[in-house]
Amino acid sequence: MAVKRAVSILTSVLLVLNMFMTIAFAAEGNDVATPAGTGFDQEEINQLEIAKMELQNKVTTLKEAKPDNTTTVAQLQSQMAAVKALANGLETAKEDSSEEKAAAQEARTALEAANDLINNLTGEVSGESLLVTFDTDGGSAVDPQHVYAGDTLEVPERPKKDGLVFVGWYTDKTTSVHMWDFLNNKVVGLMTLYAKWVQVDEKHRLLNAYASAEELENPYVAKTLQTLGTLSENQRELALPEGTTVYVVPGVYWTDLTYKEGGVIAGPNIGLSILGENISFLGLTEDATDAIISGNRGEGGETGLGANGSWYSLGISSGFHSENITIANYAQEDLVYPRDPSQNMKKRLDSKNHAEVLTRANGTGAPDKLYFKNTRFVGYLNMMLGLAPTRAYFKDSFFQLTDDSIFAGGVNVYENCTFHFFGNHPSVNGAGNGGVSVLLGSKVIGMPQMTSTDVYLAKQSSAIGPNANGIFAIIDTQFTGRIESVEWENVVREDSRHFVSNNTIGEEKKPLVISPSQPQTSVTLTGNALNAFKVGEEYNVYNLLKGNDGWDPKGQYNAEWEPYAHLPYRFLIEAKGKTMYSDKTDNTNRAVLTPAPAPADSVDVKNTVWSYDTNLLNGTVDAATGVITLTAKPNNTGAIVKTIVTGTLPSGISAGATLYIRPTAVPAPVVTTPAIDISENLATLSYTLDQLGYKDTSVIEWYHETGPDTTNGIHIGTMRNDTNEFFVDEPYKKYALNKYDVGYYLRAVITPKYEFSSTGAPITVYTKRAVTAADVTEKSLYTDFKNLYFINEDHTTTKNRWFFDRVSGTAVPWGWGIGTNGTDKIWGLQNNSGGTNTRFVFGQTGNYSDMSMVLNYSSSKVEGQGFGGNGNFMDIYVKYDPATRVGYGLRVERTAAGGSNATIWTLYKYDGTNQTPLSQPLRTAAFMPKSTMTVSVTGRTLRVQASTLSKKTPLQIQQNLPNSVDLSWTDETGDLGNNNFGGFGIRINNSGNSSYDYAGSGMTTNNTVMLHNVRVDATDRDHVVTFNTNGGSEIASLVVGEGGKIEKPEDPTKAGFLFDGWFSDSKLETPWNFDMPVTNDMTLYAGWKEIVVLSATPSASVEQLSGNKNNLTIKISEELSDGNTNVISETFSISNNAADTYEVGAYKVYVDTKGNTQIRECYIME
Structure with missing residues (x-):
């Protein structure tokens, strides 16, 4: 009864701790700012939670085991040591929060209950002397020890045995489950420990961090990775004979010998590359946390994680096999090793940035036939991106990652694996061309730091057919934790097909539908169709990985398995000519659909059954190949018709292709009565078309002209329509006037077109008069960029309009396009990579004092890092002169110090290619989707204010990051206050590119910043003085500098009246003193006396x-x-x-x- 009671108590405590973590996870989703000084380390809480869960599992195991199960008790004790170490870490952390204290206290309560359980199990022998014997299995004798229950053992003398090397003492006779931990394991009863021996030779080597000096005399015994084989001169490549097995004793093994040092490590960016095929690393206990292969560097340089660019802990070659080990990168996570606390190490940075784990060995190609069993991969961003194996099998393994980490390569099979997602995009493109990522009976847990509750299995995929990438098969897999929805990719391809069966979401295990907006993309497998992945209750790994050489890592194949050994594990339709012109008879009205199973010879595709709408299409099937050729019947609807063609294999598996049938063409429009009307702040183009029922897709361009019939003016307005018709805008009939239109005629050129017509001849329209100052009452300069025309121009002479100032290169920094992720399906001006040396600027004529620039923008990145990689930035210029490239402003940049959830904001003075910081860097979460910044100059003060409508991510809440900015600098020299420039602009350095193609832009536009609109106000330092003569002769206006005096003009004349002077008010009450300084725009009014x-x-x-x-x-x-x-x-x-x-x-x-x-x-x- 005592045992049952203790188990019950411990289970209840663990449930309470689980409840606490659930509440903490839920709180992360609320947009509630954490008070200053109360941020907490969610990563360490997560580590503790994971360790606690393992403790819970071991308690359950002990509950089910016999009370005298020494191995189970020892495993529980070791896990208790891990929980204790992590709890201590939380309690001793600086400025530990209430969340951390609560987690630590709950863990300690669980430890106490676990200890009580062990005491109850050993209560009958309490106070008695217990004999512990050592079975050396034929080795030299080792004296027994007499201890009491709860005591630790002294480390005995290491035994010897001819021809074998001693490894350690095990609690089980098989010497494979648990090696006794002399620091943390305590005796609970009479027991025997068993010596484990291994035989070493050239192809069987022992890696033992605690080997004795005598044992190390054997050339095949090593304390470090670097001494296992032949090490390169730079100590970064380890060569082992083909087929070598390395037995790994519990310990921590560093791939980079400089892991304790700061600075930047030289390339290659791999801690250690294992050269040699078919190498096996086998941990010598069943606990993969006992044997750790680790690195602790990552991207960010000296101030970041100690490397330039992505840095991987380990590189491997084809045939690599591991069991019972951890491969990790501890640059951003504390290493806690209870077996030997001297190996503990604090993380370099509190971040979730580039700190990779596993890749291909330096200088080698894509590895093949990789097999990982009970292997833990601990990293964050890009964790395994560089590996991309041809075939890999992961069994009973664990993955910790953020974005862009897994699924890359050919065929990756994950059976009974656990994933901890700290990000929302686990892969870039998923499996490569022709490959597939397969999850079998696995569990995906969304961690609290996930930016949102949505998971996108791939960012961007391409092609449909035999070369399609990003294809998945997910069977019997549970998605839980923070995950509430799952999408196949950022932009789901309508013709992709993924296989699914019996997947669930949430702890309630509700049925999961992936990408429910595109349900046809998920093909549910049942009956014989499921045999490609699962036969009965056994997963068909052999069918997935056999390739052309019969690779069978699971040892599954036999004669009875033959019927399941060659089944299609993916099926797509390759479609050429998806857009069909129904009024044509050539290849533009021909779609060719080819069935594409994988493996290609796993099914006879000539037996494919096709189904399609015969009212829309005519089809012919090639009996030898199963390929169908389709032509569209005339579409007279005036709109595009969308239809799906489905191909079904004999097994019942189906795939489809979506076709778009364009209507028959109509004549080009006939345009009549074109005219441009000028009203307050607006020029409106009007015209009439001959067919009012057709959609008008005419393209309109606007120009400044100096006369009523000139044609050599300045291009000022345009439309963004593209030839592929991804973006078809409404005709640009309304042109917003600004002060720089004054004095010009406006010319509009109409290229008439209906949606499905050819284009007509261009038609030119002019305003009847030039724009006057009275027409423009709006003083701000505003654009939403949609119709703004800009090109590269001479920065020394171009004024009063937006243009590109290209310092070098040919790249265009900004382009129109549709966004994804944080700018999903929004059209706007997006950055292009390579445009760093081109500024996007506007130079104003005249002299100005105070000014402000309000920019509304979005980052496609939703985590807060803003840009594609470290070193990317955006500059905002105010009080700027494009001619000299001098001014002031702001730089927002992504750095390693900023981490994966924030950007760094600094005020700058710009002078050509040089910039001088004016403020201390500010780390903030304000560079997000749906954000606004105001950069202003008032007197001698430069100020930036920014905010975002995006909710804080859990990681931003955890780190108590501000999501607003109020940063200022006051110039004591007078330079800023005396600056007369009124120019402004933007410079971008980012890795993404604009795209019109939403379906193909997932990764391209994922690293972009989108500009929504900008408004600029500047106070003229030059003031306009207008003379109102009240009916007298006209007097021309004057421009007077700030503080200058008005030069008195000649007196005006007026019949029957005598001029009576100038007044500053229209009531003629205050005479103007021409010795007074001018401080703003003003009007002087003429006074008159009637002649008698x-x-x-x-x-x-x-x-x-x-x-x-x-x-x-x-x-x-x-x-x-x-x-x-x-x-x-x-x-x-x-x-x-x-x-x-x-x-x-x-x-x-x-x-x-x-x-x-x-x-x-x-x-x-x-």
């Missing part, structure tokens, strides 16, 4: 003409208030003499003449 007549004096004269006609001239002389005299004169025709009243201007004058030449009277009538 003070007096008017009439006069008249008569001119005698022939006959009785005379001319009477009347003048009014006005004395005006401005001191001038105004004379109004009118001449009238009279007969001889006359007396009358005449209108002269506004006056009525009475005149009386006499004698044809004299004036009797002349006066103004009242």
Whole structure:
């Protein structure tokens, strides 16, 4: 009863600890910022959790075993030592958090319960002297020891035996399960320990870190890897005879002799390469954590993980075989080795970056026939990427990884394996061309550090048919932990086909559907179709790995297995001509579909049964090859028709190909009444097409022109439509005006086209007038880049528009495309690799003071590292002059110190090819999808503010990383405050490329930054002074520098008014002092005084003409208030003499003449 009670107590404690970890995992998913100083080390908690789970397994084993099972008790004690060491590590960590303390305390409770269990098992012998004997199996005698229950043993004298080498003492007679741990194992009862011996020779060698000096005299016994065989001069390549077996005694064996040193190790970037085929490394206990082959370097240089580029712990050759060992890289994970704590080592960096584990030996090609049994692979990013074997079999093995780590190569089979995913993309491309990645009865656990709950088994795959990569078969496999959904790849190929059977998700083991949006891609195997992978309850490994040479690592093949030895393990349809032009009779309307099983000769493909829509297609099957040729019937729908053709093998396995049938063509559009209308901040192009029912896909380009009919202007607007029709935009009819359009006419060129027509002749349209300042009230410069036209131009002369300033090379740094991952299915401006030496800039004419640049952007990387690799960066320029390449701004970069979940932000001063840091580097998680940054200059202060709408990842929460930025620098020299530049721009150094093809862009665009839009405001240091003459003669505007004085213009004139000076307000209340400095744009208003007549004096004269006609001239002389005299004169025709009243201007004058030449009277009538 005591044993059962202790087991029950321990089980309950472990369940509580499990519950704690579940709660911690769930908390990771919440976007709650961890308070400063309370970040915790999730990796160490994870290590403890894994060790605790092993403890739980051993408790269960002990519960089921006989109470006197010495081996099981000793294994439990060793596991208790591992848990204790990890718990101690958490408790002694600096600034340990409540999470760490809680995990450690729960572990200690579990340890106490386990110890109680052992005490209960040995209670009957408590206090008695116990005899421990040593069975040397014919070797020299070793004295027994008398101890009490709970005591450790003293290390006895090493026995000797002719022709054999001593390994150690085992608790089991088979000397294969558990080697006694003299540091941690304690006696629980009477027992015998058994000596293990091995025979060594040229092809059988012993690796024993604790071998005696006498044992090391044997040339086939070694304490280190480097002394096992022939070591190269650089100590990085170990040659062993073909077929050598290496027995590995528990211990830690370093592949890199400089593992304790800092600095950067020279290439090759492999700690140690094992040269020689068919080499076996066999750990001499069943616990793979006892024998460890390890390295501890990775990418990042001296400040990172101690290597330049990816660095692998071990390189192997074809035929490599391992059992019961760990192959690891401890650069980013603590090494805890309870058997010998002197081997413990702290990680170099708290990161999840490039620190790889296993690759092919230096200078060798793809290895074949690799067999790993009970082997643990402990790493993170790119863990096994460089291995890519032709065939490999992993049995009962463990994998710890982040992204881009596994599944590469030909045929990889994983049976009863456990995977700990710390990332969401375990592979790049999956299996290579013609290969397959097979999971059989395995378990995939999503760890808390996964960025999201989605797993994508491959990032990018290509081709369909015999050369397709990224194909999987997943049978009886459970996905659990943080994983909530599984996709075949980032962009699921509609014609891919993967085999599945009996897979589950979650602890509830609900049925798993992979890529549910493309259900046809998962082919569920049943009955005979499943035999390729599983016969009854046995997995058919031989069928998958036999190749052409009958390789049988599982020892499975016999005569009874022959019917299952040559079955197809993948089936796809290779399709040529997927897009069919239904109005053609040539090859453009022909699809050829070829059945492609693997192995190719595993089925007679001429028996393939094809099914398709006969209303859409005509088909002919080649009876000799099974290939079907299809032609499309005329499609008169006006739209593309999508249809699937399915091929089925005699076994019932099917695959398919999706065809796209284009409609019959229509005539090009007829365009009428084109015109451009200018309104506030907008120019709108309008026209009419002859067929309103067809989709308008016309392409429109915009230009600046100096006149109403010139054609040599500047290209300012464009459309991004591509020839493959991946992106077909709405016609670009609305052009947003900005201040640099003022003074120009606008020209639009329309290339008319319907969706399924040819293009018509280009049509050119002009505005009726030039754009005026009154048309542009928007002062900001804004673009979403979609219709922005830019090319490489001369940086010394180009102003007032975006352009590429190429320092060297020919690469284009930015291109339009569709994103994936963090920018999934979003169109935008994406970076291109190789564009580092080309800046994307805008130089403004004039002088400016304060300015700001607001950039909305997304990184396709979702973990927080922002860019494709260490050393990649993006510069943002403000107060910048493209002509001299001088200015200020920000650099965001990915570095080893930043880790795999953050970027480094630093303010800089830029001067040509040189840059000077102005602030301390800031590590932040703000460079994510859906992010915004503002880079501004106010007075003497350069400031960056940034935020993101992306939730923090669990790792960012764990490390208490900020996901916002507020970074500033104030210039005390005055240089920034006196900087007159108003230019701005961007420089990018990243490894990805833009792509229009979503289906083929998974890896290409995964390492890109996408620009969504940018808005720039700059305060003119040059100010425009406008003169409003209030109806008087026009006065031209002036440009005055900041703080300058207005040069007084000539006085304007206005009929009937006297100019009364310039005023700063429209109410004419405040006269302007021309000695005052100008600090902003302003308008001066003319004041006027009306002119008044003070007096008017009439006069008249008569001119005698022939006959009785005379001319009477009347003048009014006005004395005006401005001191001038105004004379109004009118001449009238009279007969001889006359007396009358005449209108002269506004006056009525009475005149009386006499004698044809004299004036009797002349006066103004009242």
